[in-house]
Amino acid sequence: xxxxxxxxxxxxxxxxxxxxxxxxxxxxxxxxxxxxxxxxxxxxxxxxxxxxxxxxxxxxxxxxxxxxxxxxxxxxxxxxxxxxxxxxxxxxxxxxxxxxxxxxxxxxxxxxxxxxxxxxxxxxxxxxxxxxxxxxxxxxxxxxxxxxxxxxxxxxxxxxxxxxxxxxxxxxxxxxxxxxxxxxxxxxxxx
Amino acid sequence: xxxxxxxxxxxxxxxxxxxxxxxxxxxxxxxxxxxxxxxxxxxxxxxxxxxxxxxxxxxxxxxxxxxxxxxxxxxxxxxxxxxxxxxxxxxxxxxxxxxxxxxxxxxxxxxxxxxxxxxxxxxxxxxxxxxxxxxxxxxxxxxxxxxxxxxxxxxxxxxxxx
Numbered sequence: 442x443x444x445x446x447x448x449x450x451x452x453x454x455x456x457x458x459x460x461x462x463x464x465x466x467x468x469x470x471x472x473x474x475x476x477x478x479x480x481x482x483x484x485x486x487x488x489x490x491x492x493x494x495x496x497x498x499x500x501x502x503x504x505x506x507x508x509x510x511x512x513x514x515x516x517x518x519x520x521x522x523x524x525x526x527x528x529x530x531x532x533x534x535x536x537x538x539x540x541x542x543x544x545x546x547x548x549x550x551x552x553x554x555x556x557x558x559x560x561x562x563x564x565x566x567x568x569x570x571x572x573x574x575x576x577x578x579x580x581x582x583x584x585x586x587x588x589x590x591x592x593x594x595x596x597x598x599x600x601x602x603x604x605x606x607x608x609x610x611x612x613x614x615x616x617x618x619x620x621x622x623x624x625x626x627x628x629x630x631x632x
Numbered sequence: 633x634x635x636x637x638x639x640x641x642x643x644x645x646x647x648x649x650x651x652x653x654x655x656x657x658x659x660x661x662x663x664x665x666x667x668x669x670x671x672x673x674x675x676x677x678x679x680x681x682x683x684x685x686x687x688x689x690x691x692x693x694x695x696x697x698x699x700x701x702x703x704x705x706x707x708x709x710x711x712x713x714x715x716x717x718x719x720x721x722x723x724x725x726x727x728x729x730x731x732x733x734x735x736x737x738x739x740x741x742x743x744x745x746x747x748x749x750x751x752x753x754x755x756x757x758x759x760x761x762x763x764x765x766x767x768x769x770x771x772x773x774x775x776x777x778x779x780x781x782x783x784x785x786x787x788x789x790x791x792x793x794x
Contacts, residue, residue, distance in 0.1 A: 442752070442755070442756055442759075442767055442771065445752065445771075446680060446684060449684045449687065449688060450683075450684055450687065452693065453684070453687035453688060453691045453693060454687075456691050456693045457687075457690075457691045457693075461691060465690060465691060466687070468690070469686050469687050469689075469690035469691070470683055470686070470687070472686060472690070473682045473683050473685070473686025473687070474679070474682075474683065476682055476686065476718075477678060477679045477682035477683065480678060480682060480718070481671065481674075481675050481678050481679070484671065484674075484678065485667075485668070485671035485675075488667045488670055488671050489664045489667035489668055489671065490664070490667070491667070492663040492664055492666050492667030492670065493659075493660035493661070493662075493663035493664040493667065494642060494645055494660070494663070495663060496659050496660065496662050496663025496664075496666065497645050497646070497649045497654070497656055497659045497660055497663065498645045498649075500649070500654055500659050501645070501648045501649050501652050501654060502652065503648055503652070504644075504645065504648055541637055541638075543637075543638055548757075549667070549670070551754075551758055552670055552674075552757070552758065552761045555758050555761055555762055556761055556762060559762040559764075565762075566764070566765075566766065567766060568764065568766075568767075568769065568770065573769060573770050573773070576754070576755060576758050576759075576770045576774075577770060577773055577774060577777070579749070579754050579758065580749050580750075580751040580754045580755060580770070580774040580777070581748065581749055581774075581777055582746065582747050582748055582749050584746075587746030587747075590742055590745055590746040593721075593724065593725075593728075594728075594733045594742060597725075597728035597729070597732075597733050598732070598733065599733035599734055599738075600734055601734065602733070604734075604739075604792070605739070605742045605743050605746060608739075608743045608747075608785070608788045608789070608792070609743055609746045609747045610747075611784070611788065612743055612744075612747035612748075612781050612784045612785050612788065613747040613748075613781075615780060615781070615784050616747065616748065616777040616778065616780045616781035616784065617777060619776060619777055619780040620773045620774060620776055620777030620780075621773075623772070623773045623776045623777075624769070624770075624773045627769060627772065627773065628769075631769045
């Protein structure tokens with residue numbers, strides 16, 4: 442991440458000093474800093490709300506049982522001995538909210554889930570395979586119906602706004618599979 | 633139908649909490665405190681990514697590169713999407729305004745935007761929670777996935793738009 446961050450930063454500053462005006466750098470940083478504060482306010486407000494709701498949920502017996510059942514659908518992706526019961530609950534909630542497209546709820550559970558996985562991780566400085574798989578599941582789009590994209594297409598006068606649904610599912614499945622397969626291939630060198 | 637899912641879910645949680653005689657209010661507050669801590673911890677990461685994606689957008693550096701004969705408007709999207717949802721949405725709007733939604737470029741952009749996530753953003757936030765420095769392996773695999781998505785989206789859009 443450090444390489445990506447410094448690379449983009451350096452290239453942009455050099456580019457704007459050489460080809461554009463040097464003022465753009467500070468202008469842009471000022472604007473994005475303001476935007477970042479606005480962003481975090483929006484993210485934080487929903488994060489706090491969903492954390493509250495999920496805390497009630499994980500304390501009710503029936504619902505935590507149901508989410509553990511739900512986990513069995515996804516269990517083939519993870520290694521048994523690396524996932525605790527609490528982690529199973531968060532993983533299934535995370536994947537379910539991702540599939541339904543409730544982004545904020547998914548974020549809360551992705552963070553709780555990775556924390557639980559870390560607790561049963563042997564080497565705290567390294568990811569284990571279940572953690573890497575869980576992160577990759579979150580970096581790919583699991584949402585079945587891309588509602589916000591469809592409404593954006595409607596807004597800009599598309600003749601057939603929902604024509605993207607099937608292509609999107611195909612692309613998501615292929616890209617997720619490739620990501621997971623490449624994880625399995627590279628894993629040996631990581632360990 | 634899917635509009636009802638979230639309200640019903642919240643309702644079920646609250647009703648079950650009350651039925652099982654839990655202190656629903658206290659549990660909510662407890663969770664909310666955790667939520668504030670989470671927000672506080674991820675803030676610097678959100679900040680850093682917003683700054684560099686803002687620079688990428690404002691310097692318009694990406695529209696000056698044209699790689700492998702690819703259209704200058706798709707490449708910015710492919711590079712921006714892993715970093716920021718907001719900045720890539722503004723690229724999409726530009727594409728829709730200039731090329732329309734149902735053209736080849738419009739289709740590729742729509743499919744790509746909806747079938748990938750903000751990979752680098754997600755990884756840095758999740759890694760921040762467990763204070764993990766070594767994220768190389770998931771970054772590589774995640775970006776391989778995004779690249780695959782771009783290639784497949786181009787192929788499918790070629791087939792659809794002819």
